Amino acid sequence: MRLALAPVVLLVACGGGSELPPLTTATSLTCPDPGDLPFRLMSTGYQNQTSLNLSTEDPRVKDEASDTLGTAGGATANVYLADAAAPSAGGTVAFHGRKAVNTATNGFIGNALPGEFVSLWTYDPATSAWRQLARAQTDDAGFYDFPATGYVPATGQPVYAMLKANGSCAAHFTYLAPSGTKVVVVDIDGTLTLSDAEFQTQVGDDTYVPAQMGAAAALTQAWTAKHYQIVYLTARPHVFWTETREWLESQGFPEGPVITENDFEEAHAYKALWLDRMVTDFGWDVFAAYGNADTDIAAYADTMIPLDHTFIVGPEGGVMGTTAIPGLDYTAHIASFVSAQPDNQ
Numbered sequence: 001m002r003l004a005l006a007p008v009v010l011l012v013a014c015g016g017g018s019e020l021p022p023l024t025t026a027t028s029l030t031c032p033d034p035g036d037l038p039f040r041l042m043s044t045g046y047q048n049q050t051s052l053n054l055s056t057e058d059p060r061v062k063d064e065a066s067d068t069l070g071t072a073g074g075a076t077a078n079v080y081l082a083d084a085a086a087p088s089a090g091g092t093v094a095f096h097g098r099k100a101v102n103t104a105t106n107g108f109i110g111n112a113l114p115g116e117f118v119s120l121w122t123y124d125p126a127t128s129a130w131r132q133l134a135r136a137q138t139d140d141a142g143f144y145d146f147p148a149t150g151y152v153p154a155t156g157q158p159v160y161a162m163l164k165a166n167g168s169c170a171a172h173f174t175y176l177a178p179s180g181t182k183v184v185v186v187d188i189d190g191t192l193t194l195s196d197a198e199f200q201t202q203v204g205d206d207t208y209v210p211a212q213m214g215a216a217a218a219l220t221q222a223w224t225a226k227h228y229q230i231v232y233l234t235a236r237p238h239v240f241w242t243e244t245r246e247w248l249e250s251q252g253f254p255e256g257p258v259i260t261e262n263d264f265e266e267a268h269a270y271k272a273l274w275l276d277r278m279v280t281d282f283g284w285d286v287f288a289a290y291g292n293a294d295t296d297i298a299a300y301a302d303t304m305i306p307l308d309h310t311f312i313v314g315p316e317g318g319v320m321g322t323t324a325i326p327g328l329d330y331t332a333h334i335a336s337f338v339s340a341q342p343d344n345q
Contacts (some may be wrong), residue, residue: 001288005249007304021037022036022284023037023039023040024036024037024038027123028052028123028158029158029169029171031160031168031169031170031171031267032170032242033065033167033168034167038123038130039121039130039165041119041167041180042329043117043164043165045165046116046166047115047117047165048114048115051114051116052116054101054111054113054181055113055165055166056132058101058102058103058111059095059101059103059206060101060103060104060106060206061101061168062098062100062102062107062109062110062111063097063099063100063161063168063170063242064096064097064098064110064170064238064239065095065170065171065172065241066078066079066080066094066096067079067172067174067175067257067258067259068172068173068174068175068257069175069176069257069282070088070091070175070176070178070282070284071091071122071177071179071282071283071324072091072152072213073091073261074282075087075088075089075281075282076088076091076092076093076176077277077281078093078094078096079257079258079259079260080096080171080238080262083262083265083270083273084282087277091176092148093148093149093151093153093174095120095134095145095146095149095163095286096143096144096147097118097143097144097170098112098138098141098142098143098144099112099113099116099118099138099142099144099163100112100113100142100200101113101299104207105204105205105206106204107202107203107204107206107243108203109239110142110239112141112142113163113165114138114139114140114142115137115138116137116142116163116164116165117135117136117137117163117165118135118137118144118161118162118163118164119132119134119135119161119162119164119335120133120134120135120139120146120159120160120162121131121133121159121160121162122151122157122159122160123157125154125157131151133146133149133151133159134146134149144161148217153174155174155175155176155177156174156175156255157174158171158173159171159172160172170242171245173257174214175256175257177229177282177284179231179282179283180284180285180288181282181284181285181344182228182284182285182296182344183228183278183284183287184220184223184228184230184231184287184290185231185233185275185278185286185288185289185290185300186219186220186231186233186289186290187233187234187235187290187292187296188229188232188234188236188244188248188293189234189235189292190213190293190313190314191213191216191291191292191313192212192220192253193209193210193212193213194210194212194213194216195215198210198211199236199240199243201243202243202247203240203243209247209250211290212262212272213313213328213329214328214329214330215329215331215334216251216253216330217251217252218329218330218331218334219290219333220253220256221254222334222338222339223288224254226338226342226343226345227345228341228344229256230253230254230255230256231256231259231278232244232257232258233259233274234258234261234273235258235261235265235267235271235295236260236261237261237262237263237264241258244258245258259274267293267295267296267299268298268299268302271295271296272299272302272303275299275300275302275303275305276302279303286303287344288305288309288310289303289305289309289310289311290311290312290313291310291311292312292313294316296312296316297312297316297319297320297322298312300322301320305323307321307323309323310322310327311323311324311325311333312324313330314328315326339341
């Protein structure tokens with residue numbers, strides 16, 4: 001359950017004024033409500049009454065924050081990249097997201113927070129210091145866009161989009177890996193969750209925690225322990241970013257890019273497009289893929305992922321020669337297959 005973030009005003013201390021809260025020594029933040037910060041947000045509070053009213057009345061955070069995938073110095077693609085667009089060249093990283101809220105019982109849409117200041121912050125390991133990368137205002141639909149800051153974060157290093165009005169945050173991640181990198185692609189609904197119904201319940205009830213498929217987190221942890229990068233490829237649209245990220249983090253799933261889709265696209269075509277980007281544009285080796293639906297099977301087949309490395313859980317398991325995961329549980333598969341694979345060096 002996400003708690004309502006109380007509207008606050010952060011003021012610059014001018015000689016003799018009220019004291020500012022002390023800076024923490026944290027090198028990372030817990031979003032969406034990080035509490036006291038290790039840097040100063042020089043804000044004058046909400047910029048319009050609409051945003052203030054929505055943030056006060058609607059406790060459900062509906063932020064979005066893009067991930068970027070690609071190769072260092074080569075092709076990169078933001079998860080909001082239009083289907084017909086080609087990845088960028090030169091290793092550039094863009095940050096795109098949205099600030100929005102809604103009621104606890106309506107996760108299907110986000111009510112925009114327009115005209116509010118957003119700043120990008122990251123803890124730069126090279127300098128052991130916090131760094132502000134850019135600052136902008138949200139548009140009428142609550143979106144912000146930083147097409148090029150000139151900064152390329154290290155893989156897995158969070159860049160926080162701070163809503164200056166109340167100090168809340170959402171984390172962007174960048175995952176750049178060289179050509180030839182072995183990755184493991186996983187669907188979420190009915191593959192990591194016990195069924196599609198789990199997410200549908202969560203969307204209508206912010207307090208509901210979807211049940212995992214048996215040993216789902218252990219599966220991804222086992223691959224990560226062998227240094228295979230997990231890529232979460234889901235048919236969920238961007239509007240469900242907060243629910244997706246928070247569930248993965250709270251359930252112990254390892255870090256990895258979360259690729260959500262543009263505008264309720266057809267799942268097969270959307271997933272095949274992103275798999276092609278991974279293989280063709282980034283030169284990655286999709287070593288194994290997990291899913292539960294015929295759309296997963298079709299997308300994995302389009303990318304020519306070997307059938308003995310295409311793992312399908314649930315009733316579709318074994319269809320079209322795929323490898324079935326029996327019993328809605330990955331425990332035996334981890335012991336028999338994952339443990340037998342060499343470390344990815």
